[in-house]
Amino acid sequence: xxxxxxxxxxxxxxxxxxxxxxxxxxxxxxxxxxxxxxxxxxxxxxxxxxxxxxxxxxxxxxxxxxxxxxxxxxxxxxxxxxxxxxxxxxxxxxxxxxxxxxxxxxxxxxxxxxxxxxxxxxxxxxxxxxxxxxxxxxxxxxxxxxxxxxxxxxxxxxxxxxxxxxxxxxxxxxxxxxxxxxxxxxxxxxxxxxxxxxxxxxxxxxxxxx
Amino acid sequence: xxxxxxxxxxxxxxxxxxxxxxxxxxxxxxxxxxxxxxxxxxxxxxxxxxxxxxxxxxxxxxxxxxxxxxxxxxxxxxxxxxxxxxxxxxxxxxxxxxxxxxxxxxxxxxxxxxxxxxxxxxxxxxxxxxxxxxxxxxxxxxxxxxxxxxxxxxxxxxxxxxxxxxxxxxxxxxxxxxxxxxxxxxxxxxxxxxxxxxxxxxxxxxxxxx
Numbered sequence: 001x002x003x004x005x006x007x008x009x010x011x012x013x014x015x016x017x018x019x020x021x022x023x024x025x026x027x028x029x030x031x032x033x034x035x036x037x038x039x040x041x042x043x044x045x046x047x048x049x050x051x052x053x054x055x056x057x058x059x060x061x062x063x064x065x066x067x068x069x070x071x072x073x074x075x076x077x078x079x080x081x082x083x084x085x086x087x088x089x090x091x092x093x094x095x096x097x098x099x100x101x102x103x104x105x106x107x108x109x110x111x112x113x114x115x116x117x118x119x120x121x122x123x124x125x126x127x128x129x130x131x132x133x134x135x136x137x138x139x140x141x142x143x144x145x146x147x148x149x150x151x152x153x154x155x156x157x158x159x160x161x162x163x164x165x166x167x168x169x170x171x172x173x174x175x176x177x178x179x180x181x182x183x184x185x186x187x188x189x190x191x192x193x194x195x196x197x198x199x200x201x202x203x204x205x206x207x208x209x210x
Numbered sequence: 211x212x213x214x215x216x217x218x219x220x221x222x223x224x225x226x227x228x229x230x231x232x233x234x235x236x237x238x239x240x241x242x243x244x245x246x247x248x249x250x251x252x253x254x255x256x257x258x259x260x261x262x263x264x265x266x267x268x269x270x271x272x273x274x275x276x277x278x279x280x281x282x283x284x285x286x287x288x289x290x291x292x293x294x295x296x297x298x299x300x301x302x303x304x305x306x307x308x309x310x311x312x313x314x315x316x317x318x319x320x321x322x323x324x325x326x327x328x329x330x331x332x333x334x335x336x337x338x339x340x341x342x343x344x345x346x347x348x349x350x351x352x353x354x355x356x357x358x359x360x361x362x363x364x365x366x367x368x369x370x371x372x373x374x375x376x377x378x379x380x381x382x383x384x385x386x387x388x389x390x391x392x393x394x395x396x397x398x399x400x401x402x403x404x405x406x407x408x409x410x411x412x413x414x415x416x417x418x419x420x
Contacts, residue, residue, distance in 0.1 A: 029295075030290055030292055030308070032242035032253055032290070033253070034244030034252065034286070035251050036246055036249075040246075040284050040286070041244040041284060041285060042312075043242055043244035043253050043286045043288040044288065045290040047306065074250050075251060076244070076250070076251045076252050077253070078242050078253045078254065078255055080242070082239045085239075085397075087337065087340065087415070088344070089344050089345060090344055090346075090347075091340065091341060091344060091345070091347055092345075092347050092348075094333060094340065094344070096239070096336070098240070098255070102254065104252075126295060126304075126306070127297065127304065130301070130304065133386060134298070134304070134383075135299060135300040135382060135383070136300075136301055137301055138302075141302040163404065164403050166404070166405045168405065172345060173344075173345070174405065174407065174410070176343060176344055176410070177400075177402065177410050177411065177412050177413045177416060178403040178405065178406050179400055179403045179406055179416075180403075181401075181416055181419055182397070182398035183239075183396070183397055184395065184398060185292075185393055185395050186393070186395075186396050187295075188391070188393070189392070190389055190390070191373070191389050191390045191391075191392065192387065192388070193374050193376055193389045194376070195376045195378065195388065196388050200384070200385060200386070200387050201387065202387050203297065203387045206297060206389075206391055209295070209391055210391075
């Protein structure tokens, strides 16, 4: 644990379990990447993937100034899932159940030789199984793509997974319902593209999401 | 549109429609707030709410150094919803449908006199209707809470809501399914707290989420 991860950790909610971190990263679909541009902070959503202890970030070229850094750029990356709403008998104690990872480190461009593997990690993270179903990147597409790599070495993981705070001795009104409403993200009915014939079956990678 | 919002906008995906911004803020449950601490970027998830053109941020006291700033702190705040996975016939064209807002501005502490109203906006954003069902904050609780305010004046909104790119003249393999898998967040079965008697009905605010 570095000074930076220490500073951002609530001691009662921190965890050092890498399995919790990896599961969170697997389940979440977007990362929020912060960096300093000139003298102000910028945060952008980006797609991401993971290979072992490395996080890969894949943004649009719209984030050009950011992605162009060849020497590396100090970033902070947050990945958060809201797992539930916690309804207490006071507004003060109402909260969320969540899992959150905040990574600090130097983001560097993945070198050409490793770019395909990094893109595979990003694609397989978002759409497990898809890489082997469709056409993989051409040399031209690879050249047009920037992927950044951040080591998962300086990470603060926080989570809350509990009911509302309540005390048998308190004076809160027990006639009010208190508890947790779990939240989860679900896939809806797949919508075929105009050029997808109705005889073409839904891909396995799509079916596995349903 | 300022230089900052211009820099982070993909021109083909930007929108200036305030209704799209407000709907995104209403639907999302967490904001990612970036700021500069010493000389490095930090991003943290925070609960938020909105009142007109003001965004309220409510973090744990664990983000103490951040929240303690009385004179204001330059922040960038991102709120993102992933609306779907876009399965193209190539990995390169595969993407996500999403809505994203990135706000730039000075975050300042909400003064004592307005704190309750700001907290109400945060609570009602997360749990509409809950404020009037339960005990509202005591003077002591209000004093222990920091809420930050950021004007929604410098905002870049981007979105993608479309099927995969595909071209009738291309050579992609049409035997592969392409299309969109919509994603949405749903509430599960409410889990009563240990002190909630089974005779107590689920609150209206909870029922409205189901």
